[in-house]
Amino acid sequence: MNLPAPVRWLMHFFRPPHAQGLDLRRRSILVAGAAGVGSVLLVRTSAQGEGRTFNPALIRPPGSAPEEEFLSKCIRCGECMKVCPTNAIQPAISEGGIAGLWTPVLKMKLGYCEYECNLCSQVCPTHAIEALALEAKQKIRIGTAFFDRNRCLPYASARTCIVCEEHCPTPKKAIWFEEVQVMKPDGMPTTVKQPRVDPELCVGCGVCENKCPITDQRGVYVSSVGETRNAKNQALLDSGLGYGGE
Amino acid sequence: MNDGSRREFLKACALIGAAMKLGPFAGQEALAATTGPALSIAHFRSSPVGADAIAAEARRLTQEAVTGLGGMGRFVSKGDVVWIKPNIGWNRVPEQAATTNPDVVATLVSLSYQAGARRVIVSDNSCNPSVACFARSGIQQAAQKAGAECFTMEDRKFRKTSLNGKALPAWKLYGDVLGVNKFINVPIVKHHGLCKATLGMKNLMGVAGGQRNRFHQDLTNTLVDLATFIRPTLVVMDAIRVLTANGPVGGNLADVKRKDTVAAGTDQVAIDAFGATLLGYKPQEIGYVMEGHARRLGTVDFESLKPRRIEVG
Amino acid sequence: MARRRVSWQVWLRRIAQAGFAFVFLYVFLQAEYRPINRTGGHVKFFFLLDPLVMISSWLASHQMASGLLLSLVILGLTVLFGRWFCGWMCPFGALHNLITSLRKGTAKEKIATDGYSRWQKANYYLLGAILVAAFMGINLAGWFDPFAFLYRSATLVIYPALNDGAAWIFGRIYQHDPHIGSFKVISISEPVYEFLRRTVLSNAQPYFYGTVLIAVVFIAVVLLNLYRVRFWCRYICPLGALLGVAGKNPLVQIKRKEDACNTCRVCVVDCQGGADPEATERWKPAECFYCWNCQSACPHEALTFSIRVPGGKE
Numbered sequence: 089m090n091l092p093a094p095v096r097w098l099m100h101f102f103r104p105p106h107a108q109g110l111d112l113r114r115r116s117i118l119v120a121g122a123a124g125v126g127s128v129l130l131v132r133t134s135a136q137g138e139g140r141t142f143n144p145a146l147i148r149p150p151g152s153a154p155e156e157e158f159l160s161k162c163i164r165c166g167e168c169m170k171v172c173p174t175n176a177i178q179p180a181i182s183e184g185g186i187a188g189l190w191t192p193v194l195k196m197k198l199g200y201c202e203y204e205c206n207l208c209s210q211v212c213p214t215h216a217i218e219a220l221a222l223e224a225k226q227k228i229r230i231g232t233a234f235f236d237r238n239r240c241l242p243y244a245s246a247r248t249c250i251v252c253e254e255h256c257p258t259p260k261k262a263i264w265f266e267e268v269q270v271m272k273p274d275g276m277p278t279t280v281k282q283p284r285v286d287p288e289l290c291v292g293c294g295v296c297e298n299k300c301p302i303t304d305q306r307g308v309y310v311s312s313v314g315e316t317r318n319a320k321n322q323a324l325l326d327s328g329l330g331y332g333g334e
Numbered sequence: 335m336n337d338g339s340r341r342e343f344l345k346a347c348a349l350i351g352a353a354m355k356l357g358p359f360a361g362q363e364a365l366a367a368t369t370g371p372a373l374s375i376a377h378f379r380s381s382p383v384g385a386d387a388i389a390a391e392a393r394r395l396t397q398e399a400v401t402g403l404g405g406m407g408r409f410v411s412k413g414d415v416v417w418i419k420p421n422i423g424w425n426r427v428p429e430q431a432a433t434t435n436p437d438v439v440a441t442l443v444s445l446s447y448q449a450g451a452r453r454v455i456v457s458d459n460s461c462n463p464s465v466a467c468f469a470r471s472g473i474q475q476a477a478q479k480a481g482a483e484c485f486t487m488e489d490r491k492f493r494k495t496s497l498n499g500k501a502l503p504a505w506k507l508y509g510d511v512l513g514v515n516k517f518i519n520v521p522i523v524k525h526h527g528l529c530k531a532t533l534g535m536k537n538l539m540g541v542a543g544g545q546r547n548r549f550h551q552d553l554t555n556t557l558v559d560l561a562t563f564i565r566p567t568l569v570v571m572d573a574i575r576v577l578t579a580n581g582p583v584g585g586n587l588a589d590v591k592r593k594d595t596v597a598a599g600t601d602q603v604a605i606d607a608f609g610a611t612l613l614g615y616k617p618q619e620i621g622y623v624m625e626g627h628a629r630r631l632g633t634v635d636f637e638s639l640k641p642r643r644i645e646v647g
Numbered sequence: 648m649a650r651r652r653v654s655w656q657v658w659l660r661r662i663a664q665a666g667f668a669f670v671f672l673y674v675f676l677q678a679e680y681r682p683i684n685r686t687g688g689h690v691k692f693f694f695l696l697d698p699l700v701m702i703s704s705w706l707a708s709h710q711m712a713s714g715l716l717l718s719l720v721i722l723g724l725t726v727l728f729g730r731w732f733c734g735w736m737c738p739f740g741a742l743h744n745l746i747t748s749l750r751k752g753t754a755k756e757k758i759a760t761d762g763y764s765r766w767q768k769a770n771y772y773l774l775g776a777i778l779v780a781a782f783m784g785i786n787l788a789g790w791f792d793p794f795a796f797l798y799r800s801a802t803l804v805i806y807p808a809l810n811d812g813a814a815w816i817f818g819r820i821y822q823h824d825p826h827i828g829s830f831k832v833i834s835i836s837e838p839v840y841e842f843l844r845r846t847v848l849s850n851a852q853p854y855f856y857g858t859v860l861i862a863v864v865f866i867a868v869v870l871l872n873l874y875r876v877r878f879w880c881r882y883i884c885p886l887g888a889l890l891g892v893a894g895k896n897p898l899v900q901i902k903r904k905e906d907a908c909n910t911c912r913v914c915v916v917d918c919q920g921g922a923d924p925e926a927t928e929r930w931k932p933a934e935c936f937y938c939w940n941c942q943s944a945c946p947h948e949a950l951t952f953s954i955r956v957p958g959g960k961e
Binding site for chain 1: 675680710782786787789798853857
């Protein structure tokens with residue numbers, strides 16, 4: 089039978105001469121498939137899955153998809169880590185669970201999310217971090233800052249500071265302060281400015297945590313609650329994400 | 335004592351002052367203080383709109399302010415290496431009034447070369463990523479176009495320097511700065527949450543490295559310690575746009591107000607006192623200004639210096 | 648033993664490998680804040696060409712970044728012409744190729760190890776597991792994709808190490824300020840360092856957590872090339888497996904001149920893909936990287952590659 093060349097070629101795909109074929113054992117293919125299924129089930133039953141517990145350290149770059157979608161798109165390539173100008177984006181080890189190994193998380197002690205930058209969203213090849221215009225990125229919250237009053241200097245040791253407020257980049261600063269009269273170690277009164285976060289204005293950029301002078305464990309830190317991409321990880325009644333019963 | 339021997343006497347003072355480690359430029363400042371006005375304030379009557387018009391305004395005001403003090407030749411001599419230190423601290427555009435107006439900087443670069451400077455360097459220790467700050471503030475481009483060397487600072491070049499200050503016995507200052515002849519401080523006038531206003535003396539923090547974020551625990555004394563050591567040859571204060579709230583970073587254009595003013599002076603305390611008034615503060619409200627006055631670094635009563643007021647435009 | 652002259656096809660292949668490796672380096676260095684808030688799409692170049700990234704992210708999320716459609720070009724070319732990508736384009740493969748060429752051993756030893764092995768089926772099973780996991784919503788391709796692996800290792804370990812090394816060397820010279828007579832060494836070293844900082848070194852020294860694991864895995868994978876030819880490419884790479892499935896019926900086929908061949912098996916030495924070039928019938932097109940080493944090595948010029956429809960009359 090003299091079939092035309094393209095047809096012969098297509099047929100050869102499905103019936104190659106035995107020695108030239110891929111020679112994959114059917115049983116081994118099934119085992120491989122089972123391994124794939126098994127790994128997914130292992131991941132899905134972990135306590136850190138979507139909507140069960142929320143890891144305060146799982147702070148994703150602005151523009152990141154909700155977690156399940158993020159894990160389905162992110163190829164752990166490290167482009168975002170390469171491009172981040174402050175070195176904030178780090179490879180997750182445990183923050184994202186097993187499936188999140190080497191996905192990007194922000195560690196504010198090393199860097200912070202620069203307000204006038206959206207490079208990570210520009211370089212992500214699969215749009216796990218959605219490409220955003222700068223103005224859109226500036227409205228996204230990746231977490232919320234909280235003061236550790238046991239450490240923050242104006243609370244803990246009657247010293248002036250508010251470097252955090254100095255660096256806060258939002259058009260109306262998300263850190264405000266109250267002038268409070270406190271007692272110094274020598275018993276004399278003094279007035280200090282005690283900083284507070286306004287969670288409605290805070291975008292979680294982390295410059296406050298990054299610049300806090302208490303170097304080992306900061307007096308102010310960002311945690312993931314309030315992140316725009318997750319309607320469940322919210323604390324405020326008026327989170328700005330609607331009241332859809334989450 | 336006639337003029338000639340007085341000059342010799344002052345030169346001798348300058349050399350002794352330098353030898354006594356009053357700061358690298360202390361001698362020059364002493365020299366300059368006696369040979370002309372101490373403060374000049376140039377103001378543009380109208381408030382031009384449009385990038386080109388504002389650039390022209392900036393150039394004109396800077397020139398008038400320096401001329402009002404007697405010209406750049408009073409401060410920069412032939413063969414000098416000049417460090418011009420603007421505020422390049424923040425990743426913002428000039429319209430947001432967080433960084434010094436680039437045309438003010440460029441004009442000072444040109445004036446320095448015209449006065450015979452051998453090298454003019456423009457740099458600052460930024461708070462945000464420095465490559466971004468230098469570019470977005472427009473200062474890198476403007477400075478390089480005017481012929482200056484403009485580069486970001488490197489960690490390894492900060493040197494521990496004895497300041498003998500009240501709050502700062504020593505601190506890491508930028509090595510290259512310590513090696514120049516003349517230092518021109520070019521701040522922009524801005525609101526500041528902690529000290530009410532950031533002006534010239536606060537701008538000097540850009541020469542410091544290390545954990546500068548500890549200065550705020552005693553800003554009054556740390557700034558005056560810095561200012562006492564560094565004593566700039568000249569301070570040129572950019573008040574074309576000022577940031578009236580949410581400083582020093584800004585971000586809301588509604589907080590930016592036009593004051594269309596450039597001031598120049600040799601008295602750090604006086605020029606900061608004047609700058610505070612542009613934001614609506616009394617100079618006595620600013621802690622480090624009063625401390626500077628108390629330590630006789632300068633006078634808070636800037637009107638007593640009979641500032642030259644120049645109206646243009 | 649004198650090295651035989653290498654064929655021009657091998658030289659062409661080497662130039663292509665070097666060229667694409669250079670492109671990889673270039674787009675890698677471009678991914679930085681330099682100095683404005685914009686990078687070109689070209690920094691994602693290799694990922695956009697990667698069919699494994701395209702398929703796995705589409706299966707897992709049911710969405711696809713439009714740029715990834717570029718990978719269909721690679722897939723299509725592979726279906727038509729075979730697994731040239733691995734031999735000519737892949738920068739990770741070029742690295743493995745380079746390390747493999749450092750192997751020592753006699754031709755006889757290499758003939759025993761360089762041929763096809765059943766273990767070359769492992770990366771197909773891995774591909775299967777990855778695709779099933781992706782179908783169920785978790786994308787694990789990134790851990791094993793060659794570009795992700797290389798880019799991640801470069802970003803987190805190699806580039807920071809090189810930056811730090813340069814900073815250390817030039818920093819020490821600057822600190823000690825050595826003189827040769829009256830000549831200051833820093834008058835040369837500083838401009839050189841300045842040039843490097845402006846071109847290849849980064850703005851600021853990067854620091855990352857968890858680099859030990861990345862470094863260990865990377866070094867292990869690279870050193871395994873001394874044990875078997877292109878270990879990663881033959882036994883682990885799921886992209887290679889995908890291209891092997893696509894390219895198992897290529898239009899470019901090997902041909903052995905029976906009368907010229909004396910079955911000396913020298914063609915097996917340095918065979919990159921482990922495709923068994925020594926016998927036309929047993930040649931594995933899904934494993935062949937078209938490196939042309941076999942054709943170049945054959946002392947009797949018995950091997951050629953030609954375009955013909957497989958399965959038809961020859």
